[in-house]
Amino acid sequence: MNQDQPNNPLHGITLEQIINVLVNHYGWESLGDKINIRCFNNNPSINSCLKFLRKTPWARSKVEKLYIKLIS
Secondary structure, X not given: OOOXXXXXXXXXXXXXXXXXXXXXXXXXXXXXXXXXXXXXXOOOOHHHHHHHXXXXXXXXXXXXXXHHHHHO
């Protein structure tokens, strides 16, 4: 972990990496159940999720919180 931000679990991790970890752990269907957003429920893909989450701070926050909960 980088010394500049030792208390930030997301430092140095891309949004794409976060989505990949969550999809590998939960799968698209379970991920869509946990966070009910269209990009997880209707024709999910990494690219569609990245586009949506980069434009939608509230959804990105939910994804990041689920990731932090998973790695804790």
